[in-house]
Amino acid sequence: MAKTNSRGNGVQPLRQNEVVLVASGDLRLSANQVCWPAQRAMEAALAAALRHEGWKVRRAHRYDPKLKHGFIASQRQGMEVFRGLHPEAPLIVAEAVWQYSHHVLPGLMTHRGPILTAANWSGQWPGLVGMLNLNGSLTKAGVAYSTLWSLDFKDRFFRSGLRQWLREGRIDHDTSHAQDAACFRLPGKEAALGRHLAQRLKKDKAILGVFDEGCMGMFNAIIPDHLLNPTGVFKERLSQSALYAGMRQVSDAEAWETRRWLNHKGMRFLTGGDPATELTDDQIHEQCKMYIAAVRIAHDFGCDAIGIQYQQGLKDICPASDLVEGLLNNSDRPPVRHVKTGKVLYAGEPLPHFNEVDECSGLDALVTNRVWKALRLDPETTLHDLRWGEHYRGGGVNDYVWVFLISGAAPPAHFIGSYKGAVSERQPPMYFPLGGGTLKGISKPGEIVWSRVFIQEGRLHCDLGRAKVVKLPPAETERRWRLTTRQWPIMHAVTYGIGRDQMMARHKANHIQVAYAPSKEKANAALAAKAAMLEELGLEVHICGTENGLVDGR
Helix, strand or coil: CCCCCCHHHCCCCCCCCEEEEECECCCCHHHHHHHHHHHHHHHHHHHHHHHHCCCEEEECCCCECCCCECCECCHHHHHHHHHCCCCCCCEEEEECCCCCHHHCHHHHHHCCCCEEEEEECCCCCCHHHHHHHHHHHHHHHCCCCEEEEECCCCCHHHHHHHHHHHHHCCCCCCCCCEEEHHHEECCHHHHHHHHHHHHHHHHHCEEEEEECCCHHHCHHHCCCHHHHHHHCEEEEEECHHHHHHHHHCCCHHHHHHHHHHHHHHCCEECECCCCCCCECHHHHHHHHHHHHHHHHHHHHCCCCEEEECCCCCHHHCCCCCHHHHHHHCCCCCCCCECCCCCCECCCCCCCCECHHHCHHHHHHHHHHHHHHHHCCCCCCEEEEEEEEEEEEEECCEEEEEEEEECCCCCCHHHECCHHHHCEECECCCCCCCCCCECCECEECCEEEEEEEEEEECCEEEEEEEEEEECCCCHHHHHHHHHCCCCCCCEEEEEECCCCHHHHHHHCCCCEEEEEEECCHHHHHHHHHHHHHHHHHHCCEEEEECCCCCCEECC
16 A cells, blocks of 8 residues: 655554554443443454554554543544544554444545454453444445454454454355345235235325434434335424423322232332432432423324433433333333323333334334234344354254344333333433333243334345244343343344344344234234335335245245
8 A cells, every 4th residue: 555645734644564443432431431441442453453463553542541542532522633644544443342322423535545344252341342333334324435344363163254354344144044025025914914014104194202312322223204205204302301201290199009900910120229329219200201202292292112321411410211101002001190180191002112212213112012912922122232142052942133122212022021020120210320220021922013113325224034032041030131231132033044243244224123012923914014114115125034024935
């Protein structure tokens, strides 16, 4: 590579066999400080792998001894860092943590050199989830990139991919598990149902209530109106300040009635006396008020589904929203009455909630709700993080078992024991300074349909696949919780016909949507109807993996 550039303008020169590295971090100082040791270890292993190939790493930004971390921690800082980079330099975005994609997107959108996103194969903070969000954001933005992951950065898969990227500026991954839906013959009955539901949605229309857009820099989670509206779905842009104001209008008596309802159902709350580190009754009381306020606001605006951002803004004035979100996603939940009429709102059904205002998941949840109800299946659905996984052998299981994990928004209907199998624990202080409880449980064994709506080349797409949830021994579940986030609900998932590296190479988001069906046959029918509905709505649908009951129609 030619060493062309002027030092006078502050731009780093382009040097032969040198890779520039950046690390996007959290916006929350506490998270960046706690997670920095894992990032430092990951970067050391990555640098060793590059040295093995005859390359060296130049870090584009330094460790800050006052802040006690070395992350890019804001969009402005990211712009300043990229201003000093040679636009042709080979660039690695290295992630061992959850990161805010908008910190680095402005620079990546104009960078002309080859880009590699890389993460350590760990569920700890986690870099895999952060990298997948960045990948989805880059895909939406139309930025070319390659991606890699590794446990120790010494394995053959990683070394081979890294070598190709250094040589060619790209990496070839196997994504043959994903085929366009047009390649399959959808069963007539389910296809007709899906098309009918789509036509009705376009005619009658629906509303996603969005409590502040763009949570945690998730550019990939925002659907532009010109793409969303042709599906018949529109946004009601709501403010989290209105939600907080609504909480103040909920009486203590109403909040206590919600808590008593949950206690009667057998749900447990692990409470203590120190609000800084433990879940307190006052925190739960505020969450009950948030639940009631959210339902009432949704009803006032005629919303069919809602999403609460929470992470920025609300985290500084009230407890977490995750307990609220899990309740909203459940059919059997505490009744919320209209202030004037006393009528129970959204009685006997979920008010679908899309965690972290992921609008792609919001559209997905709305479609899932319509299809599952039409097929008379339990309509509960939720997103999870595609967090991490390992192969497990024992107790009748011999498969690669993913950890699907989310911060508490899963519905009790998905858990072993429902409410009696659910427990609320305090959210981690480094993310949630004012606490609040989760809705934690172990997902029940059974058949599921998984999906992800994403944006690519200016169009809405959806990947659809089948999987099963398996039951692991308690000790193994506890081990996986310790390696991820023990306060959050967990799903042990086995994707049919899709390997670990195929899933990572293809998936365009940190989130994955899931819904249960009582049998393989009904799950396959639901997948087919959902595929037909999404196609009729104008999305490009891709069927992923096997065990879906579809026949090759080519």
